[in-house]
Amino acid sequence: MSPSILVLISGSGSNLQALIDACASGRIAGKITHVISSSSNAYGLERAAKASIATTTHELKTYYKGIPKEEKKLRLEARAEFNKDLVKLILESIKPDMIVCAGWMLILSSDFLKPLNDASIPIINLHPALPNQFEGTCAIERSWQAGQDGLVQKGGCMIHYVIEEVDKGNPLVVREIEVIKGEPLDKWEERIHALEHEAIVEGTIKVVNQLNGH
Numbered sequence: 001m002s003p004s005i006l007v008l009i010s011g012s013g014s015n016l017q018a019l020i021d022a023c024a025s026g027r028i029a030g031k032i033t034h035v036i037s038s039s040s041n042a043y044g045l046e047r048a049a050k051a052s053i054a055t056t057t058h059e060l061k062t063y064y065k066g067i068p069k070e071e072k073k074l075r076l077e078a079r080a081e082f083n084k085d086l087v088k089l090i091l092e093s094i095k096p097d098m099i100v101c102a103g104w105m106l107i108l109s110s111d112f113l114k115p116l117n118d119a120s121i122p123i124i125n126l127h128p129a130l131p132n133q134f135e136g137t138c139a140i141e142r143s144w145q146a147g148q149d150g151l152v153q154k155g156g157c158m159i160h161y162v163i164e165e166v167d168k169g170n171p172l173v174v175r176e177i178e179v180i181k182g183e184p185l186d187k188w189e190e191r192i193h194a195l196e197h198e199a200i201v202e203g204t205i206k207v208v209n210q211l212n213g214h
């Protein structure tokens with residue numbers, strides 16, 4: 001069986017490209033059948049199109065349209081609709097065997113995760129920090145600063161299962177780098193991105209193999 005893979009993105013898609021290349025080379029015994037982006041501006045959409053992969057843009061701002069920022073309850077309701085429509089699209093139209101969050105920059109709700117869990121569709125995420133470190137956004141910058149301040153000696157990235165608690169799902173792959181004192185942020189970021197592109201392929205291979213009963 002060649003599992004069908006749905007990739008969720010929000011930006012440049014360099015990790016998506018790593019997955020596209022690994023599927024094309026046969027390293028990943030699966031097929032990326034769809035890419036969903038949370039932003040219509042994501043360059044990753046162009047990468048998908050070049051690889052003849054179907055794409056959908058599903059933007060939260062569309063759901064927020066006309067709702068002032070201060071209308072917190074209405075925005076929460078709109079966000080719930082966003083998540084419900086997203087999981088409906090996935091379960092009823094795309095029907096993947098697995099999902100990879102490759103730079104997907106939105107917290108996924110229980111309304112999204114529970115139906116996927118009920119359908120036994122695994123969802124994994126790339127997080128640019130080590131387990132139990134720097135959960136959330138801007139993890140690369142935060143880990144760099146902590147390293148330069150001598151608070152941590154290592155950084156890296158992990159591929160983990162997605163659960164409701166953000167970046168706390170069981171790790172599948174952990175890749176580490178040593179802190180180099182005085183290293184500028186852009187070099188730290190370069191080293192982590194290089195790790196990411198290997199880790200996301202390794203993590204996807206692991207889930208594909210599980211789906212294939214290995």
Ligand SMILES: Nc1nc2c(c(=O)[nH]1)N[C@@H](CN(C=O)c1ccc(C(=O)N[C@@H](CCC(=O)O)C(=O)O)cc1)CN2
Binds near residue numbers: 128161166168169
């Ligand atoms: N329920 C889960 N959702 C997501 C997980 C997860 O583990 N559980 N992983 C994230 C990916 N991620 C870090 O790896 C992450 C992305 C975004 C955010 C976040 O706070 N997003 C804000 C919006 C931020 C912005 O617009 O810049 C939000 O969703 O309101 C945290 C962690 C994917 N989702």
Ligand SMILES: NCC(=O)N[C@@H]1O[C@H](COP(=O)([O-])[O-])[C@@H](O)[C@H]1O
Binds near residue numbers: 012044102
């Ligand atoms: N919390 C999630 C998070 O910060 N993800 C980060 O988004 C970037 C996506 O890059 P890409 O669009 O080039 O693959 C990557 O650096 C990834 O670690």
